[in-house]
Amino acid sequence: MPDENQGLSSNGPVAGTDRVVGQRIHRYGGIDRVTGAQRYLSDITFTDAAHVAFATVPVGCAAIDAIDTSPAAAMPGVIAVVHADDLPQPVARFGISHKDRPVIATETVNYHGEPVVAVVAETEDEARAAANAVVIHFTELTGVYGLDAALAGDARLVQDPSVRPGDDLNSTNVLEQVEYAWGDADSEGASSHTIIEDTYTFPMVTHFPIEPGGIVAVPTDDGGIEVYSPVQHPYLLQRTIAEVWSLPLSRVRVIAPDPGGGFGGKQTPRYEPLIAFLALKTGRTCRLVLSLEEAFQLMRRSGCRIHARTGFTEAGELAFHEMQVDFVVGAYADVAPRVMTKGSYVGAGPYRIPRVSINARAVLTNTVPSCAFRGFGAPQVGWATESQLDAGARALGLDSLEIRRRNLVEHDEAFIRGDYEARADGRWHDSLEKAAELIGWQEPTPSGRGRGIAVGIKPGATTGLSQSLVRLLYDGSAMAYAGTSDMGQGARTLWKQILADELGVDLDLITIISGDTNAVPFDLQTSASRSTVFMGNAVLAACEDIRDRVLELYAEATETAQSELSHSPGQLVTPSGAISLVEAAQTALGGLRGEFVGQGTSRLWGTKGHPLGGDAAFYEFNATAIEVEVDRATGEILLTKHVTVGDVGTEINPLQVVSQDEGAAIMGLGHSLMEQMLFDDHGQILNLGAIDYRIPTFNDVALHMQTASVENQDGPGPYGCKGISEGALLCTAGAVGAAVADAIGTPVRELPITAERVWRTIRDATLDSPD
Numbered sequence: 001m002p003d004e005n006q007g008l009s010s011n012g013p014v015a016g017t018d019r020v021v022g023q024r025i026h027r028y029g030g031i032d033r034v035t036g037a038q039r040y041l042s043d044i045t046f047t048d049a050a051h052v053a054f055a056t057v058p059v060g061c062a063a064i065d066a067i068d069t070s071p072a073a074a075m076p077g078v079i080a081v082v083h084a085d086d087l088p089q090p091v092a093r094f095g096i097s098h099k100d101r102p103v104i105a106t107e108t109v110n111y112h113g114e115p116v117v118a119v120v121a122e123t124e125d126e127a128r129a130a131a132n133a134v135v136i137h138f139t140e141l142t143g144v145y146g147l148d149a150a151l152a153g154d155a156r157l158v159q160d161p162s163v164r165p166g167d168d169l170n171s172t173n174v175l176e177q178v179e180y181a182w183g184d185a186d187s188e189g190a191s192s193h194t195i196i197e198d199t200y201t202f203p204m205v206t207h208f209p210i211e212p213g214g215i216v217a218v219p220t221d222d223g224g225i226e227v228y229s230p231v232q233h234p235y236l237l238q239r240t241i242a243e244v245w246s247l248p249l250s251r252v253r254v255i256a257p258d259p260g261g262g263f264g265g266k267q268t269p270r271y272e273p274l275i276a277f278l279a280l281k282t283g284r285t286c287r288l289v290l291s292l293e294e295a296f297q298l299m300r301r302s303g304c305r306i307h308a309r310t311g312f313t314e315a316g317e318l319a320f321h322e323m324q325v326d327f328v329v330g331a332y333a334d335v336a337p338r339v340m341t342k343g344s345y346v347g348a349g350p351y352r353i354p355r356v357s358i359n360a361r362a363v364l365t366n367t368v369p370s371c372a373f374r375g376f377g378a379p380q381v382g383w384a385t386e387s388q389l390d391a392g393a394r395a396l397g398l399d400s401l402e403i404r405r406r407n408l409v410e411h412d413e414a415f416i417r418g419d420y421e422a423r424a425d426g427r428w429h430d431s432l433e434k435a436a437e438l439i440g441w442q443e444p445t446p447s448g449r450g451r452g453i454a455v456g457i458k459p460g461a462t463t464g465l466s467q468s469l470v471r472l473l474y475d476g477s478a479m480a481y482a483g484t485s486d487m488g489q490g491a492r493t494l495w496k497q498i499l500a501d502e503l504g505v506d507l508d509l510i511t512i513i514s515g516d517t518n519a520v521p522f523d524l525q526t527s528a529s530r531s532t533v534f535m536g537n538a539v540l541a542a543c544e545d546i547r548d549r550v551l552e553l554y555a556e557a558t559e560t561a562q563s564e565l566s567h568s569p570g571q572l573v574t575p576s577g578a579i580s581l582v583e584a585a586q587t588a589l590g591g592l593r594g595e596f597v598g599q600g601t602s603r604l605w606g607t608k609g610h611p612l613g614g615d616a617a618f619y620e621f622n623a624t625a626i627e628v629e630v631d632r633a634t635g636e637i638l639l640t641k642h643v644t645v646g647d648v649g650t651e652i653n654p655l656q657v658v659s660q661d662e663g664a665a666i667m668g669l670g671h672s673l674m675e676q677m678l679f680d681d682h683g684q685i686l687n688l689g690a691i692d693y694r695i696p697t698f699n700d701v702a703l704h705m706q707t708a709s710v711e712n713q714d715g716p717g718p719y720g721c722k723g724i725s726e727g728a729l730l731c732t733a734g735a736v737g738a739a740v741a742d743a744i745g746t747p748v749r750e751l752p753i754t755a756e757r758v759w760r761t762i763r764d765a766t767l768d769s770p771d
Helices: 030-035 124-133 147-151 185-191 234-244 272-282 292-296 336-345 378-396 400-407 428-439 491-503 531-558 581-592 654-673 732-744 755-768
Strands: 050-055 062-068 078-082 117-121 135-140 174-182 194-202 214-219 225-228 252-255 286-289 303-312 318-330 355-364 414-416 449-459 464-473 478-482 510-513 566-568 571-574 577-580 595-604 619-630 637-647 704-710
Touching (some): 078 124, 078 272, 147 355, 225 272, 234 252, 272 286, 400 449, 428 619, 428 637, 464 581, 478 531, 491 510, 491 531, 577 581, 637 654, 637 732
Parallel strands (some): 318 355, 478 510, 637 704
Antiparallel strands (some): 194 303, 619 637
């Protein structure tokens, strides 16, 4: 039997060429996704479903004076019109780190798009028409829409202090703050030959999944609720709804259809408690499907401003690194404090630095609440640190590659010091050198072009619990039950590969069940690139449990001593030789048939007092190199080469590794070159939707793009793998910024690096030039 409290351990490299693990297996469900046949939540038909629409106000901060629902209630098809007064009082609040988000707006509106009234009607058109008919009388308040306004001494509080009782910061707009520091402050002047000091900004961006989002709630006969949501954390949603509406977990069922992209935006509950209430109140199935514009008001990445001061020795070695990091987290906490804490923890990068001081704050503003987004705070802080390294290199007459060679830590060397050290879990120089080689770093740069190279690091999960059940059926087919949400990353494909090898079952005979809290065992969450490691180990353990059970029953059925039997992936070794595990299972089960059921658990306990709650199970490390051509007359940027290299441990499915790296790399071009949410003076989002908000298309991808991996089988997951889904995005901005600076001779410190910003930078540098 597997140890329920097992930690994470490597199971060695993939051996042999006949194994399924390590092969380029096409993704389960991939064809449906690319052909449009995939059925997302909005494609699922629910009998007799009523539809929900929201009424909002056109500003980001307002006092709700009165609400007239009578015009809406009188409209055709309307079933219910609900606002805060119609909910149990006081209106419940929920959240991950802080229970600060009300189920629906109460006395104030705290961001543009916050629901004030929910309308339930027979059709979607009737619901939206009735929502438009609701009259909301409001008084616009002085909103806090930017960092300077939020941090001002006389700033209006985004949250009333009563929302965070006992919090020393509740009389400010600072939600949480953290400090990481080590080294001797008195030594910096003596050791520093060059000191670089600058400020960098990172924009608010939205996740822009191809499926904007939706929720369906179905009341059950026993007074419970079934909630359909493309959520990344079904068990977290189950727990939240149970707590908000005082239901036992057994009466809250969450069914999570495959999301059309998550990227962290579908981790946490938002509108689900409200839709559940509407279903319980009306006794009807209630269905909410968001428009793309409404999805912009649902999820976004934290914006960030970083002031950095960095010292270098004459030899180009880092002497010290100081940062003040302010994350713009929005009106409610969601998971933003964790983003701030985890992103800042690796804020000094994977470098050897004698002294570091990082002060970070999560700052509330009257904007859309931020949440998890691929990279989880590391891209924001890494943008500044990587840019500082390049600025130091220019000042010292070094290139971007050489200064990283001199400072990047070696394998097992500490890069975070203090009470809880963090050490390099990979040979990260391999990735750096490979990226430089693939982009042709030593080759002359063509006229008008520039090259940049950067590295990025992100801590993986620091705690975790994943459980899996695996069934080996009499006919040689198999089933795995795993709670991982498959958002397109291909988790189910990996489980099939593991089962195929460990049980000796053909891929076509394997079924994976997920996305239903009534059917699959507990999984903490699908985030932090944890699934391949945590759930992968749980699935692997369940397979090993089955092999143990087959051996035991085979010994009984054949009257063979257990000591004379052993098993290995896909087979049972008997005194007469090896036989397939399926054959052994059939012999063991005999004429009564039946099946074998294995259980596997992967658990990582936290560490009391650790700033992240525990050591990271692994680190995602990436090196990215980019070449650009800049039109100095217009500032337009053309990406000519884009190379990304990840430290992956082991590629369980090389095809999916390439897909994840390419997707992350292209997504990183968004915040680097074009994406940004824009607000007017009233807190209203100006660029809602696909027309006014630009994301990368194939026209923006580099002329030559290449991804590669470094495999050292040194990860904690199955066969020595690590999580890899975020790495190629971590340092995209740093590499782009370095390449643009190389091309035009001066850096741009504000993202996104648009053509206008490049043009203005060139113009300003020309005006300042003494020539």
